[in-house]
Amino acid sequence: MSILLGIATFVLILTSLFLILVVLAQKAKSDGGMGAAMGGGMAEATFGADTNNVLSKATINASIIFFVLSFALYLGRIYERKHAVEAGSLPAIVAPAMTYPSRPLAAPTTAPKPAAPADKKP
Numbered sequence: 001m002s003i004l005l006g007i008a009t010f011v012l013i014l015t016s017l018f019l020i021l022v023v024l025a026q027k028a029k030s031d032g033g034m035g036a037a038m039g040g041g042m043a044e045a046t047f048g049a050d051t052n053n054v055l056s057k058a059t060i061n062a063s064i065i066f067f068v069l070s071f072a073l074y075l076g077r078i079y080e081r082k083h084a085v086e087a088g089s090l091p092a093i094v095a096p097a098m099t100y101p102s103r104p105l106a107a108p109t110t111a112p113k114p115a116a117p118a119d120k121k122p
Contacts, residue, residue: 005076012069019062026055 001076001080005073005080008069008073008076012066012073015062015066015069019059019066022055022058022062026059
């Protein structure tokens with residue numbers, strides 16, 4: 001199941017990158033927009049006069065694929081998590097208890113006292 005979810009995640013990433021590129025390649029209604037800056041004329045040369053129709057259909061199809069894959073991955077991860085808990089596939093890890101010494105450690109040694117200052121004779 002996790003292999004299938006991994007493949008679906010990879011396809012979702014590719015779909016999202018494709019969707020970003022298709023949206024950026026479209027011309028804005030008022031200006032040339034980002035599509036013109038990134039070679040909008042090339043898109044017209046590639047797809048012909050119906051560039052906007054081709055790009056808008058590609059945007060619609062890519063967004064449908066994106067949302068369907070996102071929802072399927074969501075449901076798949078819920079299914080995976082639910083069955084992992086029920087099956088008890090995760091091992092129980094028991095940590096050893098911390099033990100402290102029964103008697104306190106030796107008292108810290110005291111630093112030697114500084115020597116008393118000698119009387120100074122004027």
